[in-house]
Amino acid sequence: MNSIRLDGKRxxxxGASKGIGADIAETFAEAGASLVLSGRDQEALDVQARNLEQQYGVRVTAVAADLADADAPTRLAAEAAAAFGGLDVLVNNAGISHPEMVTDLTAATFDEVLTVNLRAPALLAATVGAAMARTGGGSIVTVASAAALRALPEHYAYCTSKAGLVMATKVLALELGPDGVRANSVCPTIVLTDMGRKVWGEEAKAAPMLARIPLGRFAAPAEVSATALFLASDLASMINGVDVPIDGGYAVS
Structure with missing residues (x-):
């Protein structure tokens, strides 16, 4: 991916401190971007920022935010823009999941998942996107899920939130596209982060899911990061309003 550069991009x-978000952060740092990393743990973010600065020689700052808080998207958008005088790219990655059968679902769990997975990223993208539209354009890349495209058992709230996020991204593309803002989403299947291995590492649990993926395997974090990097870059300058499955054919099987 060294041929794709984000030099000068802010x-x-x-969700940058672990999992897919951490891999995206390293990939974008390697590509020369200036980064604002966000998550809930300020200390972990600070350590990550120092490591990326030292390894790749790029500017990195950390802004802690709990996206379950109602004012977090507005505050995070303002603080992130202030760090480097504006934003050129937003990677909307943070999310949570509480796997359970729909018969066990509670209002509290449903509200928590939709708040973090749909309301917060949708409002953040709208706020950042509106600012980008006023300053010449930009790119919004939202990490949704293959669960937005196909139903997944024990993921009622999660599927609902991610499907809504895909459609919210399409509306952003429609409304902000005339001002040079591109908005796209990526929809990975299960990704083998530490958490992914913990949840899906048992062969008995993984086998039925793997059987639905024509390539016969789960995704690696780097495969999500590479796609996000392309969509964020100028190489994707005519790509707007799409949802890209990173699923080995799961969506068509």
Missing amino acids: VLIT
């Missing part, structure tokens, strides 16, 4: 990445 990027906000949410």
Whole structure:
């Protein structure tokens, strides 16, 4: 991916301290971007920022935010823009999941998942996107899920939130496209982060899901990061309003 560069681009990445977000942060740092990393743990973000600065020689700052808070998207957008005088790219990655059968679902769990997975990223993208529209354009890349495209058992709230996020991204593309703002989403299947291995590492649990993926495997974090990097870059300058499955054919099987 060294051929794709983001030199001069100012990027906000949410959920950046671990998993897919951490891999995206490293990929974008390697590509030369200036980064604002966000998550809930300020200390972990600070350590990550120092490591990326030292390894790749780029500017990195950390802004802690709990996206369950109602005012977090507005505050995070303002603080991230202030860090480097504006934003060129937003990677909307933060999300949570509480796997359970719909018969066990509670209002509290449903509200928590939709707040973090849909309301917060939708409002953040709208706020950042509106600012980008006023200053010449930009790119919004939202990490949704294959669960937005196909139903997944024990993920009622999660599927609902991610499907809504895909459609919210399309509306952003429609409304902000005339001002040079591109908005796209990526929809990975299960990704083998530490958490992914913990949840899906048992062969008995993984086998039925793997059987639905024509390539016969789950995704690696780098495969999500590479796609996000392309969509954020000028190489994707005519790509707007799409949802890209990173799923080995799961959506068509």
